[in-house]
Structure formats: C-alpha cells, structure tokens
Amino acid sequence: MIELRSDTFTLPTKEMLEAIPLAALGDDVYQEDPTVKQLQQHAADVMGKEAAIFMPSGTMANLSAIMAHSPRGSKVLVGDETDIFIYEAGGAAVCGGVMYEPIRTKKDGTLAIEDLAEAIPKEFEDPQFALPSLICLENPHNRMGGRVLPLSYLHEVSVFAKENQLPVHMDGARVFNAAVALDLPVNEIAQYADSLQFCLSKGLSAPIGSMVVGSHDFIQKVYRIRKMLGGGMRQVGIMAAPGIVALEKMVDRLREDHQNAYKLAEGLSRMDGIHCDIQMVETNIVFFTIEHPNISWQNFVKMAKERGLHVAELGYGRIRAVTHAGVKSSEVDEALEIIEHIMQEAVVGHFS
Ligand SMILES: Cc1ncc(COP(=O)(O)O)c(C=O)c1O
Numbered sequence: 001m002i003e004l005r006s007d008t009f010t011l012p013t014k015e016m017l018e019a020i021p022l023a024a025l026g027d028d029v030y031q032e033d034p035t036v037k038q039l040q041q042h043a044a045d046v047m048g049k050e051a052a053i054f055m056p057s058g059t060m061a062n063l064s065a066i067m068a069h070s071p072r073g074s075k076v077l078v079g080d081e082t083d084i085f086i087y088e089a090g091g092a093a094v095c096g097g098v099m100y101e102p103i104r105t106k107k108d109g110t111l112a113i114e115d116l117a118e119a120i121p122k123e124f125e126d127p128q129f130a131l132p133s134l135i136c137l138e139n140p141h142n143r144m145g146g147r148v149l150p151l152s153y154l155h156e157v158s159v160f161a162k163e164n165q166l167p168v169h170m171d172g173a174r175v176f177n178a179a180v181a182l183d184l185p186v187n188e189i190a191q192y193a194d195s196l197q198f199c200l201s202k203g204l205s206a207p208i209g210s211m212v213v214g215s216h217d218f219i220q221k222v223y224r225i226r227k228m229l230g231g232g233m234r235q236v237g238i239m240a241a242p243g244i245v246a247l248e249k250m251v252d253r254l255r256e257d258h259q260n261a262y263k264l265a266e267g268l269s270r271m272d273g274i275h276c277d278i279q280m281v282e283t284n285i286v287f288f289t290i291e292h293p294n295i296s297w298q299n300f301v302k303m304a305k306e307r308g309l310h311v312a313e314l315g316y317g318r319i320r321a322v323t324h325a326g327v328k329s330s331e332v333d334e335a336l337e338i339i340e341h342i343m344q345e346a347v348v349g350h351f352s
Contacts, residue, residue: 002331002338005312007174007257007284007324010205015249016242023241027234028054029227035237039244043211046247047196048187051219052211053226054240058083058173060231061197061210063091065169066134068221069195072097074133077119077166081105081143084136084171095229099130109141110153113160120164135161138171139189140178143314145277146261146285146322148178154192167194173210174202177283180254194218203254203284204246205325208239253325257284260323260332267336273343286321287314295346309338 003009026032036054043052055061062084070076076092078085080102084092092098101119103111121129135157139149161168170193172178179186190196195214200206212222226232233239265286268276273292280287290300297317304311314320323332 002309002335003326004321004323004335005310007202007322010201010203010324010326012207012242013205013245013249013325016206016245019241019245020238023237025235025237028236029232029234031223033235033237033240035244036240039240039247040211042244042247043198044213046186047190047198047213049190049196049213050216052213053219053222054236054243055197055210055212055226056208056231056233058171058197058199058201058210059088059091060226060229061199061212062088062136062169062171063095064222064225064229064231065195065197065212065214066092066098066136067096067225068218069167069169070096070098070133073099073130075099075101075119075130076134076136077101077103077111077116077132078136079103079105079109079111079138079141081109081141082136082138082171083142083173084138086143098133101132105141105144107144107147109138109144109147109149111135111137111157113156116157116160132164132166135166135168136171137168137193138173140174140181140283140285142173142285145280145287146174146177146283147280148181148282151182151184151188151192154189158192169193170196172196173199174283176251177203177254177258180251181258181282200243200246203257203324204250206239206242206246206250209243211243250325254284256329257323257325257327258282260284260327260329261286261321263329264321264323264332264335267332268339271340271343273346274339284323286323287318288321289318292343292346294349295342300342303342304338307338307342309335 040052200209265281276288
C-alpha cells in the first residue's frame with residue numbers, strides 16, 4: 001500500500017529503535033530523566049528559546065500552551081481552518097474555560113491583520129466583551145495545503161501582537177518543513193512566536209512526541225498544566241531517544257518529501273478530470289479535487305484504496321496526499337499511474 005494519507009504514518013527508523021534500549025532513564029515527573037533533558041535542551045537550542053518540554057502529542061502541546069497563556073473567560077484568536085480549532089476536540093474551551101474566536105483563514109494560511117484587529121474590543125472597560133489573551137498561528141498550514149507563512153507576515157503579526165500586548169503561539173507541527181522550504185534555520189521562524197509546538201511524530205518519523213518551546217517561566221507553567229492533563233510520564237527517555245535522532249538526522253531529508261510532493265502535484269496537474277494547483281505546493285502536502293462528472297471523490301478514494309493507494313479527504317471534497325519518509329520517489333510514480341488509470345476509466349464512463 002502506498003500511504004499518502006498523512007506523514008503521521010511514518011515508522012521509527014532503525015537508528016531510533018536502536019537508541020531506545022541505550023537511553024539513560026529517570027523519572028521525568030521529577031525532571032530527572034537525562035534523555036528527556038537532553039532532548040529538551042536540543043529543542044530549545046535549535047528554536048532559539050530558553051526552554052522546552054516534551055509532550056505526548058501535538059494536541060496536548062497546543063492545549064497546554066494555550067492554557068498557560070490564557071486565563072479562563074478570555075478569548076483566543078485562532079484561524080478557522082487550523083488544527084487547534086477543527087481537530088483538537090475544543091480542548092482549550094473544555095479544560096481551560098477559554099473561548100475560541102475563529103478568524104477567517106486566507107488561501108495562503110495567513111489571518112488578515114484587519115480581521116485580528118476586528119476581534120479586539122475597542123473598549124476594554126466595557127464588561128460585555130471577553131478579553132483577548134492570545135493569537136494562534138499554524139505554520140505550515142495543513143488545511144490550506146501545507147502553505148508556509150512568509151517571514152514578513154510573521155513579523156507583521158508579532159508587531160501587531162506586541163502593540164496589543166498579546167502573546168503569539170505557533171502550532172508548528174511541521175515547522176521544520178517550513179524551515180526547509182524557506183531554506184532557513186528554524187529559529188528564524190520561531191523568533192516571531194512567544195511559544196511554539198512542533199511534532200517529532202510527523203515528517204521527522206519519531207513514533208511519539210511533540211515539544212513546546214518558550215521562555216523559562218512559560219515552560220514552568222506548562223509543566224504544571226501537563227501534569228494536570230495527565231501528561232507527566234515517568235521513564236519517558238525511551239520515547240525521547242527517538243526524538244533526539246529525529247532532530248539530529250531527519251530534518252534535512254524533509255527536502256526529499258517536498259520534491260516528491262512537487263512531482264506528485266506536477267503529474268496530477270496534467271491529468272484530465274483533476275484539478276491540482278501546483279503553485280500551492282510548498283512543503284509535503286498536496287491537495288487536489290476530482291473534476292469529472294463520472295466520478296465522485298468518495299468513489300475515487302475507494303478505487304484508489306482498492307488499487308493500493310491511500311489518500312484522505314480533508315473537507316469540501318478536497319483530497320490530501322502527504323509525502324513522507326515512507327514514500328519513495330518510485331512510489332510517487334506508481335501513485336500517479338494508479339490515479340491516471342482511475343481517471344481514464346472515469347472518462348470512458350466506467351463508473352457512471
Ligand atoms: C497542524 C497540526 N497541529 C497539531 C496536530 C496534532 O498533533 P497530534 O496528532 O500529535 O496530537 C496535528 C496532527 O496532525 C497537525 O497537523
């Protein structure tokens with residue numbers, strides 16, 4: 001099976017598995033696991049932040065960060081197409097008593113500064129308004145096709161946030177993909193966020209884990225929230241060890257995933273009955289739609305699966321294909337062949 005549903009399907013590398021039995025272990029709730037400490041130091045250094053904390057998942061990382069920034073009853077300005085708003089079960093509302101204010105997401109994954117400004121009450125003294133406490137950005141933006149937020153835009157948001165005394169949290173689940181796409185060290189991106197979470201378990205191929213980075217004081221708050229949410233783990237160096245390998249060995253190879261995504265998008269853009277905007281492809285995510293009356297997206301996804309290709313639908317009939325370490329360039333060619341055959345059959349009316 002060619003697995004293009006998500007880069008979360010990546011398996012740990014041999015080196016990661018070999019690192020597990022060698023990991024020095026301690027109790028990480030006591031902050032005494034040397035392997036976790038090493039990973040956290042590495043993450044903080046590479047992001048240019050004072051401190052980092054290991055998290056079981058990106059969802060808990062975002063939730064803990066939002067709760068650390070935002071008092072109960074405050075509102076969080078968050079894009080209406082973000083993972084935080086759509087796929088994280090409303091955690092900050094449920095656990096943190098925080099209101100999400102969804103901001104319209106532009107095609108490139110950015111939130112217009114005017115729209116952010118509109119969400120800030122003109123009269124802070126007027127008791128009818130919930131007060132804003134945080135701006136959340138997603139970079140790269142998954143549901144907007146893996147688009148990378150430009151540094152100039154991040155700068156603009158950070159200036160706006162400072163003017164309004166709001167911190168910025170970045171959901172950088174795939175932030176290393178953004179750094180590779182921009183050909184810049186990742187701290188150039190992280191500098192515009194007060195806190196950032198990134199996942200070790202997506203393109204970087206570790207089996208488990210995310211990191212939150214930020215100031216020392218902020219990460220201390222996150223420690224307490226992580227414990228409260230049940231995310232304090234004991235000898236979790238066994239999971240931090242693959243994370244260290246992920247950071248040391250798996251970042252540069254993301255470039256291959258981007259090349260494969262571009263190749264896939266190029267092939268798709270030439271096919272009859274498929275719409276794929278190649279200009280949108282900046283990282284490892286490709287979106288396309290089926291534009292032929294003889295075949296629905298549901299049928300397409302089913303046929304592809306029967307022929308050995310897994311893809312996912314991600315809203316409005318858009319099909320998402322994500323390249324990753326488990327997909328070779330030759331498998332991208334195979335995927336294109338499978339899709340071409342399905343579409344040729346559709347054109348001659350086979351599925352009508
Ligand atoms: C942009 C983004 N943020 C956060 C997450 C959540 O990560 P996790 O699945 O580790 O909870 C995901 C997961 O796919 C994601 O794509």
